[in-house]
Amino acid sequence: MSEDERAAGLIGPNAILQLLPQLARLGDAEGMLARAGATIPDGTEMIPEGEAARLHRLLRTELPDLASELAAAAGRDTARYILAHRIPRPAQMLLQALPAPLAARALSRAITKHAWTFAGSGQFRAIDPWDFEIRHNPLIAGETSDVPLCHWHAAVFAHLYQTLVHPGCTCTETTCGAQPGHATCHFTLHRS
Template sequence: MIGPNAVLQLLPQIERVAGAGQVDALLAQAGIGQVPDGSAMIPEAEARRLHAMVRMTLPGAEDVLRAAGAATGAYILAHRIPKPAQAVLRALPAPLAARALSRAITRHAWTFAGSGRFAALTPWRFEIADNPVIRGAVSPVPLCAWHAAVFQHLYAALVHPDCRCRECRCGAQPGQLACVFEISMA
């Protein structure tokens, strides 16, 4: 199971670039009969199929996935991280805020990593082994723009506005076993 925002935040982005008809078509092609209501986890296979359909069919798919990731980060800030905790993180020096945020992300990794194995290698570097969103995919380039954008949005909002996240290795790339994300200050 994976958090419903892996699907829910993607739908407005698909509609923005391709129209409501394309949302319905991609949901059908991904085998999602009913849009999740956001109250419960969803089967990770649904998210994987929808992300794959976006990557295969939409021009500018990486931008669509990044926008959905940023929207997921905004949702997390609005609904999951208490405002007092956000204020404390913003007041801390960046290295301390990054350490605290990475611990919080680790505690809640099941919501975005599903059955994958998440690890905070450092407060600035994360890994998702067997990432369910790209499981089975093969690509010469990283595919996890959605995850990178979620991390970037949270770090830019809570650690330092210049934080950027890039996926430096992807489990979909030949020979790679995990997706690795690095946060840096631009």
Template sequence: MAAAISRWRTYSLPADARLDAPGLIGPNAILQLLPVVERVYGASRLSAMLRRALIASVPDGEHMVPEGDAARLHQLLRIQDPEAAPRIAAEAGRRTADYILAHRIPRIAQTALKILPASLAARGLSRAITRHAWTFAGSGTFRAVDPWTFEIAHNPMISGERSAIPLCHWHAAVFERLYRALVCRTSICVETHCGAQDDSDICRFEIQRGARPR
């Protein structure tokens, strides 16, 4: 990962910049978005986005990062290109899940989940996701409603935003890729309610089994 990280510069924060979000989130919330944004928009656009998002330096991949950094970058993407943002965030989410599969879930555990019936595999995977929720929920409160349904209250990645439609494509893509790899190949994750849609401040994700609609 170090070689990939070195491709991006280190940035200096403006003197009056304030990082007001106290929570931390996993570095992949930023790292996996960078190569996708660079491929779509180019290096100069990426540099400008990092500066505008007040990201002082690219994460080293080994430590948690301020959730405010990740939130600002994702929110900036939604503001600058609302049509492409869902697709870009989803690709970053799939890349995040691939990193988790390659580096965070032991192969023996993956093999065990794959041979279990889907109902039992979903139960095991949902427990693992719950144990590591701090890596993607930050200061938000994560809850597994059941093995196929998750909620994040006070999701920092959409803090302060309002939208008529769900915004958490990165989270949904992470869950979907993990379930497709370890539980059921036809799993799809749908954010059925987003905290940005009203004052409930709850993002709800449901894993469904079946072919993705065309």
């Protein structure tokens, strides 16, 4: 992604596309899209991150009891899409054959290389193969919360690690940029 595209605030279409089936289960996908001022991406190019952010924010506002579950399901579906369409099968097999620490190192490098697809104008950093952070995460921009909000991101990371590093991997957002006093969304992966 060029600096111009990053500055324009573009994010991958799966930030919306994989949330739509979850909203459709509730019978209100089109209504929520309209209320969020978002459109259905065609999936072939990056989309304005503001549309995705408004839809995620609306989900948290209108369906607070279901938002984390629906966002996590969309995150898992996003990871499944990545595995099916973006990571070649030979590369997946190689990662799965490596010891978990080496696989985690390789996967974290790949995630860092492609972070613009899920971090948009935010700044992603792999602290180490098991800890990530996103500064200025556009999907929670301007929000305040006592608890972490980034269930979509955590589920994407968890499912990729479960599939490619170790089936017992989990991901926890330990702090969120929406929480007072925190500038970044910090994600920690654990292997059981």
